[in-house]
Amino acid sequence: MHAPVPESNPPPVLNARGLACRRGRRTLFRGLDMQLRPGSITWLRGTNGSGKTSLMRILAGLSAATEGVLQWCDGAGGQLIYIGHSNALKDDLTLAEALAFLARLQGLDDADARAHRALGLLGLASRREQPVRTLSQGQRRRGALARLALDDELPRPWILDEPYDALDRDSMATLSRLIEAHAARGGMVLLTSHQSVDLAGAAEFDLEPWRCA
Ligand SMILES: Nc1ncnc2c1ncn2[C@@H]1O[C@H](COP(=O)(O)OP(=O)(O)OP(=O)(O)O)[C@@H](O)[C@H]1O
Incomplete structure (x- = not known):
């Protein structure tokens, strides 16, 4: 035993x-x-x-x-979630689209709603519809880190x-x-x-x- x-x-x-x-x-x-x-x-x-x-x-x-x-x-x-030096957000998508894309890759359902919520938690609610390429470096880093808030299950x-x-x-x-x-x-x-x-x-x-x- x-x-x-x-x-x-x-x-x-x-x-x-x-x-x-x-x-x-x-x-x-x-x-x-x-x-x-x-x-x-x-x-x-x-x-x-x-x-x-x-x-x-x-x-x-x-x-x-x-x-x-x-x-x-x-x-x-x-x-596991690995976040390296690169932010892995697609430049031509809006921030919300880029994060929802990552949510789908992670196999999560309700990707758009999850991305919406996660961006809010990272203080990026007002940037959701902005193309990734137009964000500052810190905003992009926060966008990448929003992956961590996509699910807590x-x-x-x-x-x-x-x-x-x-x-x-x-x-x-x-x-x-x-x-x-x-x-x-x-x-x-x-x-x-x-x-x-x-x-x-x-x-x-x-x-x-x-x-x-
Ligand atoms: N693909 C590669 N080919 C050859 N050398 C590499 C490769 N990747 C990393 N190195 C070398 O391996 C060493 C360790 O790199 P690594 O990025 O793991 O260090 P680190 O501790 O994360 O550094 P830092 O604190 O600067 O971020 C460095 O000397 C780097 O030049």
Whole structure:
């Protein structure tokens, strides 16, 4: 018989063992172990070029590790949301159309209504009908982050590469509250940020010990 797992320490949703990453001729890191639990917020730290983006892309399934084993539990890897440096919003669509398009790609029903609501939550209600290409950098970043507010039915893992980039102070606070609420619902969040962030309960994961070069 298995001992019950205490709620404060649920089993990992992500289990990575011995990961290595090679880019060009360089091995960036090797032997990296990472376990991330439901409801955790992890701030991935490391100097420029240390391999944070490379690691996140591996975890998101967008590129392959050179070595190691990566396991997502209970199909969580297929539900994750990855937001990288690019905002992935189609320039020629209106903001509402571009976000609804992403909602459909995520397999969500009522995509237009969800996009409408999410843009409101990110303070972009007045920009809904504006073509993406005419938005400021910060508005586009907020539009991309509105993906995170499209549904709260599943505790999807979030992998966010520099999500605070280009955001003003109020938008940074909105994002932090969104992340904290997601974690409180059991969602796992892994993020990078070069600026310090105000996130209750965030743990740091430093890439330095695993670096090769
Ligand atoms: N496709 C690629 N081919 C060759 N080298 C690459 C490739 N992608 C990344 N690199 C190199 O790998 C290293 C790590 O890049 P990565 O973007 O993962 O670092 P990072 O820690 O996210 O950096 P930053 O803090 O500047 O965003 C860099 O030296 C980069 O030039």
